[in-house]
Amino acid sequence: MPGSGTRPPQRTTTKRKKRRYYSFRLSIVLMFYIVCIAISFVIFAFRFDITSKKAVNETSDYQNVIVTDAEGYTVTDAEGNTVTQFEEVPEPSADGTSGNPLPESDRKPDSYLEDCVFIGDSITTGLSGYKLVSSQNVLASVGLRIDNITTEKVTNPRFEQPVMVVDALNEIKPKNIYILLGSNGVAWYNNDNMIIAYSDFIKSLRTQLPDSDIYIISITPVGTMKENIDTIENGKVLNSEIDSFNQRLIELADKEGVYYVDVNSALKDETGKLPNDVTSDGMHFNLDTYKKFMEYILTHTAK
Numbered sequence: 001m002p003g004s005g006t007r008p009p010q011r012t013t014t015k016r017k018k019r020r021y022y023s024f025r026l027s028i029v030l031m032f033y034i035v036c037i038a039i040s041f042v043i044f045a046f047r048f049d050i051t052s053k054k055a056v057n058e059t060s061d062y063q064n065v066i067v068t069d070a071e072g073y074t075v076t077d078a079e080g081n082t083v084t085q086f087e088e089v090p091e092p093s094a095d096g097t098s099g100n101p102l103p104e105s106d107r108k109p110d111s112y113l114e115d116c117v118f119i120g121d122s123i124t125t126g127l128s129g130y131k132l133v134s135s136q137n138v139l140a141s142v143g144l145r146i147d148n149i150t151t152e153k154v155t156n157p158r159f160e161q162p163v164m165v166v167d168a169l170n171e172i173k174p175k176n177i178y179i180l181l182g183s184n185g186v187a188w189y190n191n192d193n194m195i196i197a198y199s200d201f202i203k204s205l206r207t208q209l210p211d212s213d214i215y216i217i218s219i220t221p222v223g224t225m226k227e228n229i230d231t232i233e234n235g236k237v238l239n240s241e242i243d244s245f246n247q248r249l250i251e252l253a254d255k256e257g258v259y260y261v262d263v264n265s266a267l268k269d270e271t272g273k274l275p276n277d278v279t280s281d282g283m284h285f286n287l288d289t290y291k292k293f294m295e296y297i298l299t300h301t302a303k
Contacts, residue, residue: 100253101218101262102300112298113137117172119165120144120180122284123220130287132294137174139165146181146197147189170208177205178261178297180217183283186245187237195248202256213302216253218246218264220293223274226282237283239273259302266296 117137118124124140127133141154153162158172169177179201185194198216205214219242229236246264253260267289269275274282278289285293 100250100260101265102215102259102302104299105301106299108298108301110298112176112301113294115175116178117169117174117176118178118180119149120217121184123183124180126284126290127294130290132290139168143184144181145184145189146194146201147185149181149197149201166204166208169205169212173209174212176213176215176301177209178215178217180219182219182245182249186219186241188232191245191248194245195252198249198252199256202252202258206256206258214258215261215302216249216258217261217297218249220283220285221264221268221272221274223276223279223282225276225279227273229282239268243272261297261300263293263296266292 113133114137116133117139118127118133120140121144122140122142124138125142128135128138128140136156136158139154139156141152144152144154149165153164154168155162156168159168179198181198182194202214202216205212221239221242222237226235226237227239242264246262250260267274267285274285274289276282278285
């Protein structure tokens with residue numbers, strides 16, 4: 001009958017529709033807000049990563065180091081690329097060993113050499129052979145290499161019998177230790193292994209002789225006759241190989257907190273080689289060149 005029934009819930013239905021509509025809009029707004037936050041976080045993280053990498057590249061706090069295995073061989077990936085990683089560079093030692101190669105300094109008197117010991121191969125034997133350094137201050141022999149420095153003995157007038165280099169140094173306790181090793185092997189020996197052996201040797205010296213200053217002398221250049229030999233087996237050595245290894249020695253000196261003396265640059269001619277008129281075999285040089293060698297040592301010291 002008219003007037004006796006209930007009215008259809010039109011208003012209630014409308015309210016429900018409005019609630020659903022506003023709830024949907026709120027969900028969209030919240031979802032948009034969450035997406036914006038997520039995008040902002042990703043952008044921030046990306047920019048932070050880029051900034052961090054830029055900071056690493058622009059400072060000396062880290063350096064890119066070649067990864068080697070337990071035997072000292074370079075690690076490569078599946079495509080044959082050399083694997084590298086960032087490593088923190090140690091702080092320079094308190095006595096100040098940054099700024100390698102050492103810049104020119106006031107010339108030391110010849111008596112400075114009395115407190116020095118020179119370690120090396122046949123190149124270093126020339127220092128005492130030409131009487132520029134006392135034979136008591138030279139620990140060197142033909143064929144001595146950085147990889148056999150801990151197994152090969154040398155002769156020295158201080159000792160009655162051939163002696164290990166480290167044992168002799170512990171006995172002498174020099175103020176300054178100069179190392180010139182690498183001429184024998186730079187062309188054919190694994191250079192990664194040579195650097196590892198250099199690093200191990202320097203670490204042992206710093207541990208056993210903490211009061212001694214350690215200097216790495218650059219490998220000296222060779223003349224054209226050495227470069228022109230037909231094969232490595234016959235003694236062929238390239239100055240480009242020497243330069244590359246010397247650069248690694250600079251990096252090693254910085255990493256280990258020791259000094260690097262760039263004698264190589266002082267002995268090169270305008271072509272970047274050892275002048276042919278100062279050498280008979282392309283590697284060893286005459287007295288005048290040794291005098292230039294020693295003059296460079298005396299004018300490039302740390303203290």
